[in-house]
Amino acid sequence: xxxxxxxxxxxxxxxxxxxxxxxxxxxxxxxxxxxxxxxxxxxxxxxxxxxxxxxxxxxxxxxxxxxxxxxxxxxxxxxxxxxxxxxx
Numbered sequence: 001x002x003x004x005x006x007x008x009x010x011x012x013x014x015x016x017x018x019x020x021x022x023x024x025x026x027x028x029x030x031x032x033x034x035x036x037x038x039x040x041x042x043x044x045x046x047x048x049x050x051x052x053x054x055x056x057x058x059x060x061x062x063x064x065x066x067x068x069x070x071x072x073x074x075x076x077x078x079x080x081x082x083x084x085x086x087x088x
Contacts, residue, residue, distance in 0.1 A: 011038075014049065063085055
């Protein structure tokens, strides 16, 4: 099992970055953090950070399964976090 992301400041910064311009994205991330914030591993935080670098519309397409991760985002960590986001 991967190590838990124990740095509360890093998790707080990530939660702040997850605040988006689209309400739909905000609602998904709010539910995600309520459920998983204290269980996130370093790999999860890295994958989530990569997802948050996307534009709001590209992120929403992934969250709503209109698209699947491609290129650098098509790795197991990103897919795992995306599955969690899609199912909250």
